[in-house]
Amino acid sequence: MRLPKYALPVSVIGTLAGSTLLLNLMEFSTAVALVLIVIGLFVFRDYSSGGRYNGEERIAGKTVIVTGANTGIGKETARELARRGGRIIMACRDLDKCEIARKEIVLETANKSVECRKLDLASFASIRAFAKLINSTESHVDILINNAGVMMCPKMLTEDGLEMQMGVNHFGHFLLTQLLLDKLKASAPSRIIFLSSLAHTRGQINFEDLNSAQEYNSRTVYGQSKLANVLCTQELAKILEGTNVTVNCLHPGVVNTELSRHLGFTQSKIGSFVFFPIKFLLLKTPLQGAQTTLRLALDPSLEKVTGKYFSDCREKEPAPQGQDAAAAKRLWAVSEAWTRVKQD
Numbered sequence: 458m459r460l461p462k463y464a465l466p467v468s469v470i471g472t473l474a475g476s477t478l479l480l481n482l483m484e485f486s487t488a489v490a491l492v493l494i495v496i497g498l499f500v501f502r503d504y505s506s507g508g509r510y511n512g513e514e515r516i517a518g519k520t521v522i523v524t525g526a527n528t529g530i531g532k533e534t535a536r537e538l539a540r541r542g543g544r545i546i547m548a549c550r551d552l553d554k555c556e557i558a559r560k561e562i563v564l565e566t567a568n569k570s571v572e573c574r575k576l577d578l579a580s581f582a583s584i585r586a587f588a589k590l591i592n593s594t595e596s597h598v599d600i601l602i603n604n605a606g607v608m609m610c611p612k613m614l615t616e617d618g619l620e621m622q623m624g625v626n627h628f629g630h631f632l633l634t635q636l637l638l639d640k641l642k643a644s645a646p647s648r649i650i651f652l653s654s655l656a657h658t659r660g661q662i663n664f665e666d667l668n669s670a671q672e673y674n675s676r677t678v679y680g681q682s683k684l685a686n687v688l689c690t691q692e693l694a695k696i697l698e699g700t701n702v703t704v705n706c707l708h709p710g711v712v713n714t715e716l717s718r719h720l721g722f723t724q725s726k727i728g729s730f731v732f733f734p735i736k737f738l739l740l741k742t743p744l745q746g747a748q749t750t751l752r753l754a755l756d757p758s759l760e761k762v763t764g765k766y767f768s769d770c771r772e773k774e775p776a777p778q779g780q781d782a783a784a785a786k787r788l789w790a791v792s793e794a795w796t797r798v799k800q801d
């Protein structure tokens with residue numbers, strides 16, 4: 458029998474709380490009340506986690522690419538799709554980290570068709586090499602999950618001189634998707650999924666300084682990159698009309714992952730101590746954070762749904778600047794030029 462995952466912590470906390478209180482000769486009922494409060498907090502945490510995808514589809518014979526699959530939301534997405542019988546390509550920049558995650562997934566799901574492939578989204582050369590390899594070795598690609606991301610890093614440039622957050626989150630995935638498009642079309646019905654964020658609501662596309670050469674605000678630029686994912690989804694959906702390839706984007710929720718690695722305070726000892734209760738109660742676990750991605754990848758009722766934004770497993774309206782068709786078109790043109798996608 459499998460106990461719920463919180464049975465152990467609940468009983469440990471309950472036992473500790475109970476025995477300490479009894480030692481202090483406090484009322485037994487106080488201890489019971491405390492245990493009930495702890496259980497209540499766990500229930501609240503589960504309840505507020507934004508829904509679970511309940512479909513039971515299996516995807517044996519389908520091939521899925523997940524970028525940034527070695528940790529966080531991407532790893533849980535890869536794990537669940539492997540469990541459902543898919544062939545999973547874990548596209549990662551660090552093959553050592555990737556291999557550790559791959560082994561864990563293969564052991565747990567018994568699906569040996571899980572592979573690590575090198576992909577550094579901060580390098581056009583790496584993206585091109587990856588696409589070329591996939592194009593020649595995989596007979597079909599059914600689902601592309603553009604999951605990798607970097608948030609609020611200090612000002613850095615990619616190998617090709619692009620500002621890092623726009624370079625990885627937007628331009629890198631833009632180029633990757635373009636290079637895999639023929640394969641996805643040939644595999645139709647197929648799906649493309651972009652991990653955007655609620656942060657897109659604070660974003661604006663700054664066409665005057667798209668590479669942050671004049672000014673860099675890491676928060677604003679993160680929002681811009683996630684807004685770019687929303688706009689790119691809409692433009693691509695138009696381009697792909699009639700192909701049976703759909704493209705949608707999503708906000709996964711606020712999820713406890715390594716994404717906060719560049720936020721100094723939350724990473725410090727004191728910061729993680731202060732934030733532990735907040736993280737524990739209010740943030741989703743990576744598996745909970747993967748639910749919206751899983752619905753977009755699996756749900757048969759979404760077969761024809763394209764160009765949309767999802768959050769907490771449901772379709773939502775993106776911010777007004779995420780519905781700006783002219784900005785989407787302009788960003789698309791700039792992205793084609795900057796990634797030199799049509800060079801060959």
Ligand SMILES: NC(=O)c1ccc[n+]([C@@H]2O[C@H](COP(=O)([O-])OP(=O)(O)OC[C@H]3O[C@@H](n4cnc5c(N)ncnc54)[C@H](OP(=O)(O)O)[C@@H]3O)[C@@H](O)[C@H]2O)c1
Binds near residue numbers: 625
């Ligand atoms: N966590 C949240 O609360 C939240 C909220 C809204 C949106 N999102 C979005 O969800 C997605 C997944 O994030 P997460 O929370 O799971 O974060 P995470 O735990 O930090 O995972 C991010 C993944 O992206 C990879 N990555 C970063 N730069 C890369 C590059 N240049 N080339 C290839 N891969 C690269 C990382 O690889 P390494 O391990 O090698 O660095 C890692 O595998 C992101 O797009 C993020 O913007 C997350």
Ligand SMILES: *[C@@H]1O[C@H](CO)[C@@H](O)[C@H](O)[C@H]1NC(C)=O
Binds near residue numbers: 589593636639
């Ligand atoms: C993928 O392979 C096909 C032939 O199988 C070729 O025509 C096409 O140019 C290739 N695309 C890329 C991006 O390598």
Ligand SMILES: *[C@@H]1O[C@H](CO)[C@@H](O)[C@H](O)[C@H]1NC(C)=O
Binds near residue numbers: 645699700701
């Ligand atoms: C798209 O799918 C429909 C069936 O849902 C099919 O009739 C049509 O030929 C497909 N179109 C392409 C371009 O594959």
Ligand SMILES: CC(=O)N[C@H]1CO[C@H](CO)[C@@H](O)[C@@H]1O
Binds near residue numbers: 516518519539543567
């Ligand atoms: C055990 C298991 O689920 N194996 C599956 C792994 O993925 C391949 C490719 O989709 C399937 O053919 C296997 O059945």
